[in-house]
Amino acid sequence: MSASESAETRASERAAVVADAMDDIAKIDAHGREHGGVDRAGIARIKERLLELARHEHLFPNEDFPPPAGERGSHSYRLAQSDDGTLALYVQSVGEGTSAPPHEHLTWAVIVGMRGQELNRFYDCCAGEGEPHVEREALVERGTGVAMLGHDVHSIHIEGASTNFHCYGLAMENMTGRRYWNAEEGQWRVFADSSSIIEARPGYPATAAA
Ligand SMILES: [Fe+2]
Numbered sequence: 001m002s003a004s005e006s007a008e009t010r011a012s013e014r015a016a017v018v019a020d021a022m023d024d025i026a027k028i029d030a031h032g033r034e035h036g037g038v039d040r041a042g043i044a045r046i047k048e049r050l051l052e053l054a055r056h057e058h059l060f061p062n063e064d065f066p067p068p069a070g071e072r073g074s075h076s077y078r079l080a081q082s083d084d085g086t087l088a089l090y091v092q093s094v095g096e097g098t099s100a101p102p103h104e105h106l107t108w109a110v111i112v113g114m115r116g117q118e119l120n121r122f123y124d125c126c127a128g129e130g131e132p133h134v135e136r137e138a139l140v141e142r143g144t145g146v147a148m149l150g151h152d153v154h155s156i157h158i159e160g161a162s163t164n165f166h167c168y169g170l171a172m173e174n175m176t177g178r179r180y181w182n183a184e185e186g187q188w189r190v191f192a193d194s195s196s197i198i199e200a201r202p203g204y205p206a207t208a209a210a
Pocket residue numbers: 103105109154
């Protein structure tokens with residue numbers, strides 16, 4: 001099989017497993033919304049479903065999801081998104097490490113590991129309530145994940161390369177007004193989301209990293 005044939009086969013296999021996973025996750029999400037919002041049991045089920053998807057790691061190689069070249073930071077590849085923008089799945093690809101200060105999402109968020117290590121720190125308070133203090137840590141790597149509700153506060157710390165799934169109850173471009181802890185200023189600030197989202201859904205024109 002030639003390299004291009006194998007990339008095409010991989011893309012179609014990937015589209016199928018992502019669609020299956022998103023169908024299941026959409027059902028969990030919809031069930032939660034019908035009952036006042038997705039709860040901790042719901043995000044635990046979403047995490048399990050994404051861990052199952054991550055077992056197809058060979059369908060998500062760096063070749064298809066390259067990280068920023070030679071610099072810190074991440075690229076977020078949009079793998080799937082609901083028509084109304086309330087559900088989205090990304091591959092987060094990091095090459096030289098990255099970090100994010102303590103922040104909230106204002107929707108549920110699930111991160112599952114494939115390659116590398118993403119240290120997550122969780123904090124004892126909600127955004128807007130003074131200086132956050134670390135309550136616990138969890139390492140996201142192959143076979144593990146973390147799940148958060150909208151007001152949970154976490155920070156991420158990655159050294160070197162990593163590739164993970166990030167799944168949210170809202171598309172990233174629709175996450176407005178969420179806050180992060182600005183340690184230099186000693187106060188909570190609203191995120192000006194600077195993440196670069198790269199289109200990676202089948203059938204959509206590819207976009208380059210910003
Ligand atoms: Fe986050």
